[in-house]
Amino acid sequence: MSLTNASPEQAARSAKISSRTLATLPTHARNAALDAIHDALADAREDILAANARDMELAKKSSQNGELSPSIMKRLDLSRKGKFDDMLQGIKDVRALEDPVGRVDLRTELDEGLILQRQTCPIGVLLIIFEARPEVIANIASLAIKSANAAILKGGKESTESFKAISTVISKALESSEVPNDSIQLVTTRDAIDGLLELSQYIDLVIPRGSNDLVKHCQQKAHMPVLGHADGLCSIYIHSDADKDMAVNVVVDSKTDYPAACNAVETVLVHEEVIDTILPAVASALIAKGVVLRCDEASRTALSSHLPKDQSLLLQSAADADFSTEFLDLILAIRTITFDPKSPTAAIDTAIDHINTHGSHHTDAIITASKASADRFCSGVDSACKFWNCSTRFCDGMRFGFGTEVGISTNKVHARGPVGLAGLMIHEYRLAGNGQGAAMYGGSGGRQYTHRKLPLS
Amino acid sequence: MSLTNASPEQAARSAKISSRTLATLPTHARNAALDAIHDALADAREDILAANARDMELAKKSSQNGELSPSIMKRLDLSRKGKFDDMLQGIKDVRALEDPVGRVDLRTELDEGLILQRQTCPIGVLLIIFEARPEVIANIASLAIKSANAAILKGGKESTESFKAISTVISKALESSEVPNDSIQLVTTRDAIDGLLELSQYIDLVIPRGSNDLVKHCQQKAHMPVLGHADGLCSIYIHSDADKDMAVNVVVDSKTDYPAACNAVETVLVHEEVIDTILPAVASALIAKGVVLRCDEASRTALSSHLPKDQSLLLQSAADADFSTEFLDLILAIRTITFDPKSPTAAIDTAIDHINTHGSHHTDAIITASKASADRFCSGVDSACKFWNCSTRFCDGMRFGFGTEVGISTNKVHARGPVGLAGLMIHEYRLAGNGQGAAMYGGSGGRQYTHRKLPLS
Structure with a gap:
């Protein structure tokens, strides 16, 4: 994880490059990175809680001035009973899910020795924008690594100290793993959201996790698809x-x-x-x-x-x-x-x-x-x-049995309803032959396609 | 089909309303509408070719002035050998495809008597923008009706006469069917594209079929997802x-x-x-x-x-x-x-x-x-x-065995690669119970979710 003071464009470009390496890593390499993150966060509990206490101190002042709502303070507080342990358990839970990458859902013989296969693959680079809750970093980093997607994380300013502490730990943990360090980028520069939302050449999907206003803002400004819902009426x-x-x-x-x-x-x-x-x-x-x-x-x-x-x-x-x-x-x-x-x-x-x-x-x-x-x-x-x-x-990913929830989508394309890891996947087609050209088929005397459905092996 | 001089907004709104009726029609009602369209177009061959000849007459003048390329003239010409029959056969081919609506791809028992089902459903309203080829109307109208999606069609100005003739015939054919007349809207007003691309409250997906410039324009301007690809390098x-x-x-x-x-x-x-x-x-x-x-x-x-x-x-x-x-x-x-x-x-x-x-x-x-x-x-x-x-x-929907091709997508969400009828679908979740509330589950003494995978029936 890079704690980046780089421009949004630099962060997005390096995430894109890393995403291709991440996409080729086997299951065990991604799971090992999750174990390393889990253990490193457990070891650093005191440092992280100290950083969170500094955020809380500032938040308390803002709250006294009426600039911050008590509910945001509550979400910000990592020292609340069970919260840190829940964050650690969440990483283990995501690690335990079935690998969503490379699942074959279509196999067709186009002709003898010409076999088509459709399989899941990561989307590429996710931009996750969230507000006060600092434990979301660990959650999102886990989901991204498990699904072999790079992620750019943009958090709210209230939790800057907590974010920095957690991201430093995750960054160090990733160094000992095969997951490229740039796969998870934390952007802490102020007001970088709109710039990021325009970088459709690097960022494939935006997932806003926060208020309705945040979601609406992303839907209006983003040059790439946005996964989520603004209202729940x-x-x-x-x-x-x-x-x-x-x-x-x-x-x-x-x-x-x-x-x-x-x-x-x-x-x-x-x-x-x-x-x-x-x-x-x-x-x-x-x-x-x-x-x-x-x-x-x-x-x-x-x-x-x-x-x-x-x-x-x-x-x-x-x-x-x-x-x-x-x-x-x-x-x-x-x-x-x-x-x-x-x-x-x-x-x-x-x-x-x-x-x-x-x-x-x-x-x-x-x-x-x-x-x-x-x-x-x-x-x-x-x-x-x-x-x-x-x-x-x-209506909830855990209740539906998806094991985790990325969000609930009211979109009419891609993913709709509670979204689990499958919503962070797209598919690719692989076709293997032995020298066939399209001109060999059809017309008088040409070969015919067999289009025989094959079992998913 | 409405041959509308209404505002883009009126056309889009009535398409949206019709789309909900269309979504509830059974397979045979949609297939019957395709039969009616096929037969009506076959009967009206001479009128349509006469209208196309008027387009060709104007196109010839533009071509002589250097305003129109010979390749566009070729695409415009419906009287070329086999073209009209191919158009008719295309409707029959789409009719013969399996109904893509209501396919169940997930069934889970959340608890005894609480059954979750995920099934395909139409996206809603498609906006299809195309250039010179007039036979695309019949093709797109068939795909839309088969997939239970409403469609707004916006064609190039070169083929206005042909479009009007074909759409009048389709409109009349739909009157005798259960498919609502407003399900297929033809917009012939000039320069309506940008206005349509902003109507994300009514239009769910844009499918541009034409030049790279057209696709890029849609990708930049649309407030809703665009299915397709600009370049094929x-x-x-x-x-x-x-x-x-x-x-x-x-x-x-x-x-x-x-x-x-x-x-x-x-x-x-x-x-x-x-x-x-x-x-x-x-x-x-x-x-x-x-x-x-x-x-x-x-x-x-x-x-x-x-x-x-x-x-x-x-x-x-x-x-x-x-x-x-x-x-x-x-x-x-x-x-x-x-x-x-x-x-x-x-x-x-x-x-x-x-x-x-x-x-x-x-x-x-x-x-x-x-x-x-x-x-x-x-x-x-x-x-x-x-x-x-x-x-x-x-890389082609027919060659891949999809039966038809809506386009080829390089998108990273929803549909990617050659897109068949499945790309015009999204899914919905249906949950059937007998009075369960979420508060009954979890905690000490609460019920536990079973999350038992059920066969797809």
Whole structure:
């Protein structure tokens, strides 16, 4: 790892060169580098915590001046119980994952002795931009080395001392490994982000890990693809045939398990037929958990007549903007979906339209007893994740069984939904022959392609 | 298909809305629409050819004024033998391909009764920008409908009359089908490209089909991903242990089979040890086919002493720029790769460096008898396609057995190399449960995820 005061362009160019060496290293060489990083960080715990304490000291002053939020201070603090050990364990966890490089997913005989193979290979150079959390360096360096990608890391200024300490240790650890030192570059110069975002000749993919504003900024400025999502406006639609207990459990979990998460629910759509039956149970459970409900007129009227006075007094009226807001807090917007007795699917279609118009294409769920209704909902909703009778909170790389999570993507190309190591791969085609030319094929008397599917060996 | 004089924004918005309906249509509905388009175009052959004749009339005048190249006129002419029938057959061929939508490629039990599934789904709205060839409309409309993507088509002004005629026929054919009319939009307003390239809220992917300048323009201006390649600077490296006949056959085919293609070879790198043995045979065969050779000093000296006078007189000296030039013509640059007897892999590594620096990451080949050398080359070269002992001309969707080709991508994310229908897909996750919430899992006493891999059913 280079702790670079070089220009963004120099950092990016040397990362690109190193990426080609990294791409040719076998699994054991990359795993050995991860072991070396793990052990070196464990040995340097005290130095790193001392550096982090210096960051915290400055942060405390900024916080007292009102320049820094308490939540950023919390994220910055590496001395919190278990945090350092979690960082070390994270390296071991990534090391234990299957090697994502060189997986063959297509083999075709084009002709006798002319064999085509498609296999995974690293993307090249990743630019990872993150904010306060210093342990992200170790996490990202592990993911990059495991996936044989070079990485340029750009961190927030609050954690400069911690970054420098961690990167110095990683740099030293890499010296004893086969992974080129320039594979992981830390850029500490101020305001280098925009310059980096233009270097599409060297940088292949940007992964912003931080606030919505950071992601939006990258999406607007980057000359290369950006992996991630800016907003997480998730909705749940309660259909007329929903099970009441299920609706209560799923909505309460989706809203209250971790309200600040991108996969928490922000809007509940409820079929008009059940606003007097299921909705009061859902609303009552939410209010008991401290959730503020912003209701459209029909749902507010229904709830007012069913909820006990102390709860109904807490109801608020929804403004239009509430249905386009990611609250990231214990606030939920509720909209009634009217139905047409002549068209049994009209309500589902209205819910789909609402979600496609107001949502952020992240994760949306339906509660229904009918597979046909669930299928219609899942086909119509234009989101990365469509859930049936379960919490939106399951949208997560670890929960999906990917072993790690690079981020959650709402992109329409490359990777979508929770992204594991596979999202840091692209494929290449290898064709092996014994002298064939294309002019030998087709026409009258020419050879014919066999296009025989071969087993993946 | 709408023949729209609407604003680019209106066209894009209505394409987006239609795309959600299209995404829910079953295979047979999309195939029926392709049949209807095929039959309607066959019936309207005379009207379309009459419209094309009007385009040709105008083009002839522009050509006489020197404003239009003869090659564009050739591409514009739909009345050339077999062209109309090929267009019709192309629709049938796309119809016959397997449905790319809804293919399940991952099924995991997260817990009993909580089943995760990843499946392919259409990307949404494609913007296809193309130049003179009017038959591309039918081809692209077929690919879009088959893959359940809406498409906005923007054609070159030379073929306006042909486009209008074909699109009117397709529009009428779609009226009798379940495919929404707005799914295929033809934009004929002048200079609408830049406006369309900014509409990332409606358009998910741009596919430019035309000149390098068009592709570069899209890459620079588009706010959404661009699928394709601007340059095709392909190289072949002849290693010291190459078979002479194989080298001759592969290089001659790669250069002369179709010199204007993106997968034709532009640079040959040759190991110093074989510039007096293999290279003269390769050079002689190329010159006999009319290829002009631009040689570095060592290869020129060697060839001058081995080739007959009439051939050696035709040799040219290479300038630096020749090794960064996509000639698209019967011109080839030749560079000698020096070797270090102490390091048997140094020559391969030099060839790799040359290709990664000067090439366009499209298709590069090695001629060698050694699998180890081929593997080293393939791992080191940063290209979509790496070929061993066969012509670069095999880089092609039809030849790879994909049934159709949307284009060839040098992108590092999403799709790379020849792109078939699979490149017009993204995936979605569907999770089905029976009321589970995330708070039930983990911690002490919480449920554990099973993460059991299920067969793809």
